[in-house]
Amino acid sequence: MKRFLMALAFLLPSAAFAAGYSGPLDKADYDLRDKASLQRGAQIFMNYCLGCHTMQHQRYQRTFEDLGIPVDLGQELLQFTGDGPGDFMVSAIDADASSDWFGLTPPDLTMVARVRGADWLYTYFRSFYEDPSRPFGVNNEIFENVGMPHAVQELQGVPRRTYERRMVDGEMRDVYVGIRSDGSGRLSDEEFDQAMLDLTAFLVYTGEPMYLERQRMGYYVIGFLIVFLILTILLKREYWRDIK
Numbered sequence: 001m002k003r004f005l006m007a008l009a010f011l012l013p014s015a016a017f018a019a020g021y022s023g024p025l026d027k028a029d030y031d032l033r034d035k036a037s038l039q040r041g042a043q044i045f046m047n048y049c050l051g052c053h054t055m056q057h058q059r060y061q062r063t064f065e066d067l068g069i070p071v072d073l074g075q076e077l078l079q080f081t082g083d084g085p086g087d088f089m090v091s092a093i094d095a096d097a098s099s100d101w102f103g104l105t106p107p108d109l110t111m112v113a114r115v116r117g118a119d120w121l122y123t124y125f126r127s128f129y130e131d132p133s134r135p136f137g138v139n140n141e142i143f144e145n146v147g148m149p150h151a152v153q154e155l156q157g158v159p160r161r162t163y164e165r166r167m168v169d170g171e172m173r174d175v176y177v178g179i180r181s182d183g184s185g186r187l188s189d190e191e192f193d194q195a196m197l198d199l200t201a202f203l204v205y206t207g208e209p210m211y212l213e214r215q216r217m218g219y220y221v222i223g224f225l226i227v228f229l230i231l232t233i234l235l236k237r238e239y240w241r242d243i244k
Contacts, residue, residue: 021120021142028122030201032212035068041202042067044195046078048151049109052098054091057110058206061085066209103147113207118200125152125196129161129179141179156192157185 031037042063045055060082064074071085079085081092091106099105113121124142128150131139136149138159150159159181163174180189187195205211 023142025117025119025123025142026126028118028197028200030118030122030197030204032201032205034201037198037201038067038205039069040195041198041200041205042069042078044152044199045202046080048155049199050080050089050091052091052093052102052106052148052151053109054106055089055110055206056108058089058209059086060089062209063089063206066205106148109203109206111207113200113203118204121203122196122200125199126193127179128153128156129159152192152195153185155185155187155195157181157183 060074060079061071063069064071064078064085069078075085081090082088093106095105116124120142124140127141127143128138128146129141130137133139134145135147138146138150138153140146150156153159159179162177162180164177165172166175167173168175181192185192208214
């Protein structure tokens with residue numbers, strides 16, 4: 001019982017962190033075999049996320065090799081912190097300063113996809129909207145009163161909650177129809193959605209870099225067990241065929 005209570009005490013904070021929003025989420029239709037998508041996601045992360053967030057359990061060299069990026073090219077274009085390719089992805093921001101600016105130190109994102117889920121992340125990245133009442137001028141539909149700026153706003157443009165006049169129950173009302181960009185971003189709506197899907201895929205990869213290899217090995221293990229089962233049945237028949 002004591003061990004059970006201790007395990008429950010460790011699991012409850014994670015469950016509470018993952019719960020939060022319980023509404024509908026957009027499907028993140030990512031593909032971990034798509035190296036181009038993962039490379040684009042890594043580029044977005046290094047340029048827009050690593051300035052504040054760390055990924056202290058992931059090494060640059062491992063990432064470059066897994067994603068098919070030459071190590072020297074990855075260091076030149078994507079490595080902005082650390083001295084060598086074997087270093088961890090640690091943000092250059094000072095922890096105490098970031099705590100003062102944001103109210104708390106931005107969390108490490110190595111395992112965020114396993115805690116939150118890919119659908120949650122994909123929806124979150126696309127749910128920021130303009131809110132002048134907030135310190136950074138933005139809020140988020142699935143993470144109310146979020147304490148971070150909209151880091152990729154230059155890609156999306158200024159996102160605003162949009163309403164349309166529609167007939168409801170016999171009278172005209174302003175009906176909320178979703179978040180739309182003002183068009184000032186570098187990407188179109190479709191391109192921005194794809195960019196956020198790429199970023200989500202990269203975060204899913206870093207949560208379990210061995211996922212594809214583990215899945216591949218699983219097929220071999222299942223195949224071996226099937227063959228072993230057949231041999232076991234044949235051997236049993238051989239031993240018992242003369243026993244009546």
